[in-house]
Amino acid sequence: MTTLASAIHLLAALFLLAAFAMLSQRRLANLITLYAWQGAILASCIALAAYATGSAHLYASALLNALLKILLVPALLRSLARRLDVQWDRESLVQIPTVMLIGLGLVIFAFNAALPIAVPGAAINHATVGIALAALLLSLLMMILRATALSQVIGFLALENSLIFAATSVTYGMPMVIEFGIALDVIVGIFILGVFFFHIREQFDSLNIDRIEGHHE
Amino acid sequence: MNVSIGLPWGLILSALVLWSALAFASPFTVRFPRIAPFIFPLGAVGALCVATAGLLALHGPPVATISPLGLPGLPFHGRLDALSGFFLILFGLTTVAISLDLAGYRRHEHYPTAERIGAQYHILLASLTLVFVAADSYSFMIAWEAMALSSYLLVITDHLSGATRRAGFLYLLIEHVGALALLAAFAILIAQGPAGAPLSFTFTALHAAHPDAAVAGLVFILAFLGFGAKAGLIPLHVWLPQAHPVAPSPISALLSSVLLKVGIYGLLRVAFIILPTPAPWWGLTTLSIGLMTALLGALSSAVQNDMKRLLAYSSVENIGLITAGIGLALLFSAYGLKALATLALIAALYHCLNHAFFKGLLFLGTGSVLHATGERRLSRLGGLIHRMPQTALLMLIGTLAIAGVPPLNGFVSEWLTLQAFLKATALPRPYLAMGIPLGAALTALVAGLAGYVMVKFYGIVFLGRPRDAQRAQARESGRLERAGLGLLALLCLLAGVWPAGVIALIRPAAHLLSGANAMITTGDLGARVGVGHATYVPWVLWIALGAIALAAILILRVRAARGARRVPVWNCGHPLASARIQDTAEGFGQPIRDVFAAFLAMRRHRPAQDDRVPRYASTIEDRFWQGLYQPAARGFALLFAATATRQPRRIAISLLGVLMTLIGLLVLAP
Numbered sequence: 001m002t003t004l005a006s007a008i009h010l011l012a013a014l015f016l017l018a019a020f021a022m023l024s025q026r027r028l029a030n031l032i033t034l035y036a037w038q039g040a041i042l043a044s045c046i047a048l049a050a051y052a053t054g055s056a057h058l059y060a061s062a063l064l065n066a067l068l069k070i071l072l073v074p075a076l077l078r079s080l081a082r083r084l085d086v087q088w089d090r091e092s093l094v095q096i097p098t099v100m101l102i103g104l105g106l107v108i109f110a111f112n113a114a115l116p117i118a119v120p121g122a123a124i125n126h127a128t129v130g131i132a133l134a135a136l137l138l139s140l141l142m143m144i145l146r147a148t149a150l151s152q153v154i155g156f157l158a159l160e161n162s163l164i165f166a167a168t169s170v171t172y173g174m175p176m177v178i179e180f181g182i183a184l185d186v187i188v189g190i191f192i193l194g195v196f197f198f199h200i201r202e203q204f205d206s207l208n209i210d211r212i213e214g215h216h217e
Numbered sequence: 218m219n220v221s222i223g224l225p226w227g228l229i230l231s232a233l234v235l236w237s238a239l240a241f242a243s244p245f246t247v248r249f250p251r252i253a254p255f256i257f258p259l260g261a262v263g264a265l266c267v268a269t270a271g272l273l274a275l276h277g278p279p280v281a282t283i284s285p286l287g288l289p290g291l292p293f294h295g296r297l298d299a300l301s302g303f304f305l306i307l308f309g310l311t312t313v314a315i316s317l318d319l320a321g322y323r324r325h326e327h328y329p330t331a332e333r334i335g336a337q338y339h340i341l342l343a344s345l346t347l348v349f350v351a352a353d354s355y356s357f358m359i360a361w362e363a364m365a366l367s368s369y370l371l372v373i374t375d376h377l378s379g380a381t382r383r384a385g386f387l388y389l390l391i392e393h394v395g396a397l398a399l400l401a402a403f404a405i406l407i408a409q410g411p412a413g414a415p416l417s418f419t420f421t422a423l424h425a426a427h428p429d430a431a432v433a434g435l436v437f438i439l440a441f442l443g444f445g446a447k448a449g450l451i452p453l454h455v456w457l458p459q460a461h462p463v464a465p466s467p468i469s470a471l472l473s474s475v476l477l478k479v480g481i482y483g484l485l486r487v488a489f490i491i492l493p494t495p496a497p498w499w500g501l502t503t504l505s506i507g508l509m510t511a512l513l514g515a516l517s518s519a520v521q522n523d524m525k526r527l528l529a530y531s532s533v534e535n536i537g538l539i540t541a542g543i544g545l546a547l548l549f550s551a552y553g554l555k556a557l558a559t560l561a562l563i564a565a566l567y568h569c570l571n572h573a574f575f576k577g578l579l580f581l582g583t584g585s586v587l588h589a590t591g592e593r594r595l596s597r598l599g600g601l602i603h604r605m606p607q608t609a610l611l612m613l614i615g616t617l618a619i620a621g622v623p624p625l626n627g628f629v630s631e632w633l634t635l636q637a638f639l640k641a642t643a644l645p646r647p648y649l650a651m652g653i654p655l656g657a658a659l660t661a662l663v664a665g666l667a668g669y670v671m672v673k674f675y676g677i678v679f680l681g682r683p684r685d686a687q688r689a690q691a692r693e694s695g696r697l698e699r700a701g702l703g704l705l706a707l708l709c710l711l712a713g714v715w716p717a718g719v720i721a722l723i724r725p726a727a728h729l730l731s732g733a734n735a736m737i738t739t740g741d742l743g744a745r746v747g748v749g750h751a752t753y754v755p756w757v758l759w760i761a762l763g764a765i766a767l768a769a770i771l772i773l774r775v776r777a778a779r780g781a782r783r784v785p786v787w788n789c790g791h792p793l794a795s796a797r798i799q800d801t802a803e804g805f806g807q808p809i810r811d812v813f814a815a816f817l818a819m820r821r822h823r824p825a826q827d828d829r830v831p832r833y834a835s836t837i838e839d840r841f842w843q844g845l846y847q848p849a850a851r852g853f854a855l856l857f858a859a860t861a862t863r864q865p866r867r868i869a870i871s872l873l874g875v876l877m878t879l880i881g882l883l884v885l886a887p
Binding site for chain 2 (some may be wrong): 077108113133137140141143144145152
């Protein structure tokens with residue numbers, strides 16, 4: 001049981017690391033790869049939790065997450081990036097080292113906020129909850145600081161990853177029905193956003209957010 | 218004995234499969250134009266299957282099923298009982314006619330319209346069937362929402378016009394308010410049941426929940442709100458006169474004939490079957506709202522100038538009458554008068570069926586007129602009886618039926634409703650026993666107004682001379698359209714001359730409803746009345762009508778025998794031979810408009826004495842717009858304006874606001 005717990009801890013730490021890496025990465029192709037890695041970490045974490053609790057529906061959830069987040073969504077994002085011809089994010093509002101510092105502050109805050117949350121079960125402790133919360137805040141931060149619509153969407157997807165991670169660590173996953181629902185939402189969301197990107201670019205000749213905001217009046 | 222246990226479900230499932238296949242195939246008719254003519258007739262076959270299943274379900278025992286559809290662990294429950302059966306018959310028969318009409322309608326439409334209607338229409342039919350057979354709140358709500366969305370898409374078929382989109386939005390908005398109320402009602406009921414019980418959301422479990430009186434009342438109010446929004450009861454009726462005129466006419470027919478009845482079905486299902494014995498105030502609320510709706514609908518339809526809006530308000534009126542009947546039944550049920558409750562229910566359900574037939578007929582006929590002339594305004598139509606004689610004849614049957622003229626079907630149900638009102642003297646509370654029969658007077662007023670409206674409708678559209686030279690070249694509608702009209706006209710006639718047959722269809726449903734919850738008190742007063750007395754006996758009426766006709770013929774014969782009379786030429790008071798001199802829709806509605814001015818919100822423009830170009834105009838709005846909806850809309854606009862100024866325009870800053878709120882909440886969390 002202890003090796004299992006430390007394995008989950010290791011994965012949780014990697015999950016947080018991936019979140020930080022995504023925050024600092026400005027090349028879109030790398031960002032998508034990082035997203036896929038984060039998905040892989042999430043899926044294996046769920047699989048370990050499934051092994052620890054021996055519940056069949058967590059195995060199914062792990063499989064679903066793996067299919068969706070390692071294969072399908074990254075492939076969709078890559079093809080979108082290729083067809084829209086965006087490779088780099090523009091200069092972000094705040095410099096990368098400053099962003100890292102803000103992120104660090106958020107992580108400390110998240111651990112503090114997670115302290116009072118009591119976690120049932122031995123395999124996962126409150127540090128994992130803190131990590132999930134921290135990853136959630138980091139992805140929100142990433143959405144704020146990015147200037148192109150596509151990387152904002154990746155930030156949004158990372159946020160969803162953190163939510164699933166939090167759900168797994170606090171309650172051993174949500175009911176199967178809800179997980180299916182969320183997975184479906186993610187796929188549909190990607191398709192709709194993909195269509196929107198083409199429309200936005202046709203309309204504004206750019207995917208940069210400030211150009212769209214200019215037409216807001 | 219029960220040979221038919223598997224058959225009704227088999228028929229329903231095959232109809233569902235057929236409709237799904239048709240919805241899927243519709244978009245491909247562009248590539249394979251050869252299959253296009255078969256789409257809607259095949260849909261009619263599905264509707265026939267559903268009607269047959271309903272007929273089989275009426276007399277068989279209730280058949281429950283658990284379908285393989287739904288989510289893992291959450292299967293859909295279905296149940297076919299007499300109530301579902303009755304509404305499936307209503308839905309199936311009306312839909313056959315509408316599908317036939319759509320088959321003709323399809324030919325006049327350009328590329329994407331007919332294909333889109335084909336897909337959405339069949340999805341709507343499938344979800345309607347599911348609503349009628351659903352036996353748990355979860356599949357009911359899913360079917361309900363599927364129905365709302367597909368009908369919304371059908372309403373906005375002509376989505377390029379702003380008026381259509383606005384009407385569609387209003388429909389969707391009211392639909393959502395209603396669905397939220399229903400969701401709340403079901404959630405409260407589920408919470409009343411034992412905690413953690415599996416399948417606590419089935420209707421059987423909800424019935425077993427037995428909430429106390431206050432909770433049951435709350436659930437009833439919520440359900441009444443939700444189903445009333447669908448049926449078009451005041452003050453949530455405003456979507457009807459907006460959505461009906463903009464939707465394609467066959468779709469208006471489906472909306473009016475079937476979709477409004479879904480609200481009635483739901484109200485009956487929840488109030489009589491799921492909830493325990495009703496309290497008297499439920500009945501009084503339903504009755505008074507129903508009567509107000511009926512009066513308002515009749516008055517508003519009398520002053521309309523748009524023919525589809527006129528029919529939409531007339532639907533409001535009819536729904537009001539049906540609801541008043543249900544209110545009476547609830548009241549009788551509350552005091553344990555089972556036989557009288559059955560009578561009131563038979564009247565209400567009979568009127569449901571009749572309204573589906575004649576309103577479907579009128580809307581389909583309006584579609585033919587609209588197609589032939591391209592005109593919805595009554596002030597531009599006229600004289601179509603010469604151009605479209607067959608349509609005019611079928612429409613005459615529809616207008617006479619809705620006006621409540623014997624021997625057509627409208628008379629029967631209005632007669633039964635009046636009977637039920639007059640029998641309210643049996644109620645054990647003196648105020649109710651004396652007050653409610655007064656409702657009969659109001660019902661009679663509404664019926665009279667309905668007759669007035671229909672004289673106006675038919676007279677202006679079909680009689681006289683064309684008011685607009687451009688519309689004079691109208692042509693008769695196609696054969697398929699006339700087949701649809703003819704089927705409904707036949708059903709109107711049949712339901713009028715053979716009420717015993719129709720009541721045999723309704724009786725199982727009415728018994729199911731009144732017997733499900735009504736307490737049987739000692740000395741059941743209803744038993745003395747006997748529903749048989751209230752049954753309308755057609756042959757007596759036929760003899761009377763035949764005698765009048767015979768007398769008229771005889772008098773004319775006698776007159777003619779005296780030889781030709783020679784009199785000076787009379788020019789019928791028409792010194793000028795212009796079509797403009799005929800009575801107009803506005804002119805015809807004027808007395809009603811002035812007598813009932815207090816009920817209508819009217820803006821008039823009268824010419825001054827020295828106007829060079831005198832112009833007279835009046836616009837009539839629903840009072841509820843001024844009184845309820847506009848203040849509400851202004852309130853929301855103010856609220857949003859207040860928040861919008863504080864909201865920064867940059868997306869990044871909005872997101873930062875989200876992050877800060879999240880952090881703030883986490884800090885505050887204990």
